[in-house]
Amino acid sequence: MAGMSPLFRRRAEPRERLVTLVRKPGCHLCDDAELVVGKVCGDLGVSWEQKDITEDQALYDRYWEQIPVVLIDGEQHTFWRVNEQRLRRALTE
Template identity: 70%
Template sequence: MSALLRRKRKKPAERVVTLVGKSGCHLCEDARAVVSAVCAETGASWVERDITEDEELYKEYWEQIPVVLIDGEQHTFWRVDPARLRRALGADAKPG
């Protein structure tokens, strides 16, 4: 079973992180810096979506922005912990 799980687990470079936020949001700016840095370190790709330009995202996440999704699944909201994001992407957390 562990071999099967290992085989299905994606490498960080195969993951896509989506940051859902909006312009002028200071927490979104903080989250952008963390997501950008962690994705650069791990090789994961990332995209940013503006909640004010997508009605479905607005309905789903308005009170939680910024929201971070990994491969379309919600990972976190408000504050992004870099070590937790690295672990979720399958990368080892950096010390310190």
């Protein structure tokens, strides 16, 4: 694309994203986070998963005081309360 104006550059292909909700049973904040994550990921066609902190010692050690925790592509995005607009923005940038 040498000599081509920046206005005519090809857009990068969207990449596959994965959102992970780290949670525990009986956690009302986790239930709230699940609703937001499910809605945003459903709207955007983004894959998501849930992991139970009580079944994974490494997650327990790292996130016990912060759950629910939302990871995007393995990197921590937020914890405790999930803001729908912030999550949506992070997944579309």
